[in-house]
Amino acid sequence: MTDLPSHRAGHVAVIGRPNVGKSTLVNALVGFKISITSNRPQTTRHRLLGIASFPHGQLLLVDTPGLHREQKKAMNRMMNRAARGALEGVDAALLVIEAGRWDDEDTLAYEALKEAGVPVVLAVNQVDRIKDKGKLLPFLAEVAKDREFAAVHPISALKRKGLEDLVDSLLPLVPEQAALYGEDEITDKSQRFLAGELVREQLMRQLGAELPYATTVEIEQFAVDGKLLRIGAVIWVERDGQKAIVIGKGGERLREIGTRARGQMERLFDSKVFLETWVRVREGWSNDEAALRTLGYHD
Structure with missing residues (x-):
């Protein structure tokens, strides 16, 4: 350079x-x-x-x-x-x-x-x-x-x-000035936010063309237990049929989503992670601004 x-x-x-x-x-x-x-x-x-x-x-x-x-x-x-x-x-x-x-x-x-x-x-x-x-x-x-x-x-x-x-x-x-963040800082987002995004990434990667856009993720639990992170993630969908697709036969797809997301979290957070996931239905959440705000969306 x-x-x-x-x-x-x-x-x-x-x-x-x-x-x-x-x-x-x-x-x-x-x-x-x-x-x-x-x-x-x-x-x-x-x-x-x-x-x-x-x-x-x-x-x-x-x-x-x-x-x-x-x-x-x-x-x-x-x-x-x-x-x-x-x-x-x-x-x-x-x-x-x-x-x-x-x-x-x-x-x-x-x-x-x-x-x-x-x-x-x-x-x-x-x-x-x-x-x-x-x-x-x-x-x-x-x-x-x-x-x-x-x-x-x-x-x-x-x-x-x-x-x-x-x-x-x-x-x-950009202006001549000292660094605005420490050298070890990489984002302004919390680990809790990043955990939800990593679960949603697996939804985007593993589901069909349309279904990922009817899903979002909310982190209900994020706790430090010694050297372990305990994380509970709710996957929200808009219809019961979508819930069945996300869970998959015998829960196979949901387990795969959780396994892959947990691996990404452990690499990013440099910590062991215990991840639990649930799928719940909330009709019309993606077209409801009040619902979007409660789920962490902001403009």
């Missing part, structure tokens, strides 16, 4: 349409898995701060739900408001797009950043998937045409390629 004259620290909003790899990029820059990922759009539902510390600066990365045009349910509208609200008070923004693709939702994200009036760095993610690299430069030129970016970087968040140059472009855009 290039030398910078002093230490810098500031907030950078990470914006883009759903499923372009924003959370994977935040995790790669922070160096820890703090944002859950899956191959399904709108895996990220909450605004989350990832703290990426470097010798010459600190980037406070605001990971956001993907901006999308369709706002069918209260949860979709709340996620859009959370994404737009993340732009308030930031020093810069990182617009993440998919290499070889620019569509209406990318335009929506760019326009939101333009309205915010902050410098924007463009991260063109998943360049490792482009077989014909000769197509990449014309694509970058087309995207940058008539749009204002402080820098444009082809990257692969998954393979961690191009990230040093990306950081070097972002740090000059």
Whole structure:
């Protein structure tokens, strides 16, 4: 990385349409898995701060739900408001797009950043998937045409390629000041919140295309018992039929979800975990703003 004259620290909003790899990029820059990922759009539902510390600066990365045009349910509208609200008070923004693709939702994200009036760095993610690299430069030129970016970087968040140059472009855009968090801090979210997200990640990964969007997770118990964390998680669904699918034949799917989530928790928390899971029905929770707020959703 290039030398910078002093230490810098500031907030950078990470914006883009759903499923372009924003959370994977935040995790790669922070160096820890703090944002859950899956191959399904709108895996990220909450605004989350990832703290990426470097010798010459600190980037406070605001990971956001993907901006999308369709706002069918209260949860979709709340996620859009959370994404737009993340732009308030930031020093810069990182617009993440998919290499070889620019569509209406990318335009929506760019326009939101333009309205915010902050410098924007463009991260063109998943360049490792482009077989014909000769197509990449014309694509970058087309995207940058008539749009204002402080820098444009082809990257692969998954393979961690191009990230040093990306950081070097972002740090000059944030203020000269001391670090705002300790070097060992990686997020502003609690372990309780992260535990719920890790259970929900397994729901996103293991269930069918539609069902994950009718599920959410609430942590009812989070207790330290010596060297053991005792965690109780409720998986909320909207119908009895969905409950049966989540539980699976003989409880097999629910056990698999719990086993995989527990393993992720033990790695993240560096502790043994005893995890219990239950599935309960709450009709229409995803289209009820009052219910969403009681379940931890905020805009």
